[in-house]
Amino acid sequence: xxxxxxxxxxxxxxxGVNSTALFRRFFDAYGVSAAMGLDEKAxxxxxxxxxxxxxxxxxxxxxxxxxxxxxxxxxKGRFALQERAMLCGVEGYEDxxxxxxxxxxxxxxxxxxxAAYEFHTLEKAxxxxxxxxxxxxxxxxxxxxxxxxxxxxxxxxRNEAHGSHLxxxxxxxxxxxxxxxIPHQTFVKPDHEFDERDGEKIVxxxxxxxxxxxxxxYPGKGVLKLKAGRGRKKVERAAACFxxxxxxxxxxxxxxxxVVNFAPLQEPHFSFAPGPKDHFESVRPTRIRFHxxxxxxxxxxxxxxxxxxxxxxxxxxxxxxxINLSEIEIQGLNLCFQFPEGSRDTRTVELGxxxxxxxxxxxxxxxIERALARRGIIDYAARDRLARAGLPG
Numbered sequence: 001x002x003x004x005x006x007x008x009x010x011x012x013x014x015x016g017v018n019s020t021a022l023f024r025r026f027f028d029a030y031g032v033s034a035a036m037g038l039d040e041k042a043x044x045x046x047x048x049x050x051x052x053x054x055x056x057x058x059x060x061x062x063x064x065x066x067x068x069x070x071x072x073x074x075x076k077g078r079f080a081l082q083e084r085a086m087l088c089g090v091e092g093y094e095d096x097x098x099x100x101x102x103x104x105x106x107x108x109x110x111x112x113x114x115a116a117y118e119f120h121t122l123e124k125a126x127x128x129x130x131x132x133x134x135x136x137x138x139x140x141x142x143x144x145x146x147x148x149x150x151x152x153x154x155x156x157x158r159n160e161a162h163g164s165h166l167x168x169x170x171x172x173x174x175x176x177x178x179x180x181x182i183p184h185q186t187f188v189k190p191d192h193e194f195d196e197r198d199g200e201k202i203v204x205x206x207x208x209x210x211x212x213x214x215x216x217x218y219p220g221k222g223v224l225k226l227k228a229g230r231g232r233k234k235v236e237r238a239a240a241c242f243x244x245x246x247x248x249x250x251x252x253x254x255x256x257x258x259v260v261n262f263a264p265l266q267e268p269h270f271s272f273a274p275g276p277k278d279h280f281e282s283v284r285p286t287r288i289r290f291h292x293x294x295x296x297x298x299x300x301x302x303x304x305x306x307x308x309x310x311x312x313x314x315x316x317x318x319x320x321x322x323i324n325l326s327e328i329e330i331q332g333l334n335l336c337f338q339f340p341e342g343s344r345d346t347r348t349v350e351l352g353x354x355x356x357x358x359x360x361x362x363x364x365x366x367x368i369e370r371a372l373a374r375r376g377i378i379d380y381a382a383r384d385r386l387a388r389a390g391l392p393g
Contacts, residue, residue, distance in 0.1 A: 124361070
């Protein structure tokens with residue numbers, strides 16, 4: 001799966017778990033609890049200090065497990081952890097800190113934890129390109145079709161001067177989507193470093209860094225999301241290969257559409273106020289980029305602080321400055337969502353036309369995405385507009 005850049009494993013993680021019993025069980029599983037000298041009275045700080053001093057042959061393996069628990073035991077992992085805890089029958093899971101809930105799942109339901117973490121590493125990829133299929137198509141690829149997809153995608157990437165090495169690593173089966181990590185070599189880049197034999201000499205070596213594409217496809221909606229970096233051609237070629245080799249469709253099956261739609265903001269009764277299906281407490285527009293119809297060649301930007309209750313938001317500021325939304329064309333908008341778990345529990349989402357979004361695929365961001373879709377800001381009806389334009393289905 002993905003090469004994960006772990007979150008820092010700090011003292012605050014041990015304080016978040018705040019359970020000597022759980023840590024003793026964890027370190028006992030690796031046979032090092034006695035070596036750490038953990039007794040029943042050891043507190044989080046003592047456990048952290050004992051871990052920092054621990055020297056053992058399997059330390060790297062233990063640290064990887066701790067890092068995984070720390071990675072998912074954060075706000076982005078809340079929905080995934082609590083949903084799985086509910087399905088596993090973890091008693092009182094709603095009252096556990098996220099760090100404690102993560103280590104409980106790790107110790108008592110390891111297979112469930114491993115699957116949740118695998119999905120989490122893929123789902124937290126941001127800045128996904130969204131493409132709309134002509135119609136929903138099931139996705140049940142064979143090993144042969146995955147290998148053919150790998151070969152054809154490799155050829156397509158080499159046409160853009162990428163390297164020859166590429167892997168397609170599907171995630172475990174998911175109820176709603178088919179996901180895969182696709183590490184591959186990118187462009188040749190010079191790497192300057194000191195020569196190992198002559199410390200006063202700098203040498204240059206060519207290298208091909210590894211970039212990890214993330215592919216997420218929703219069969220029930222015909223929606224494809226790609227983390228592919230910059231370059232529209234790369235996105236289009238990856239989507240075409242997926243359509244032909246995995247779905248058995250034509251190369252033009254997926255289209256990059258205008259998924260972000262700011263037109264609803266001009267409706268008289270439009271509101272970001274939370275509704276019955278929304279888990280957030282409030283939404284605050286904090287940054288806007290726009291053109292005035294009277295001056296299309298000039299881009300304007302207004303922003304405000306995310307955490308300052310008495311300040312107006314950027315849309316209110318435009319009105320206060322005498323600018324009507326009907327006079328402008330919005331290019332980008334940042335929205336700060338406030339959730340009820342704590343005063344600092346916010347998520348700022350960047351949206352830009354035609355389909356720029358910083359949303360990832362974690363459950364909280366998908367909740368935000370659904371809320372924006374109900375308000376028409378995220379518009380997956382773009383597929384219907386393609387059909388009305390007379391394009392083949």
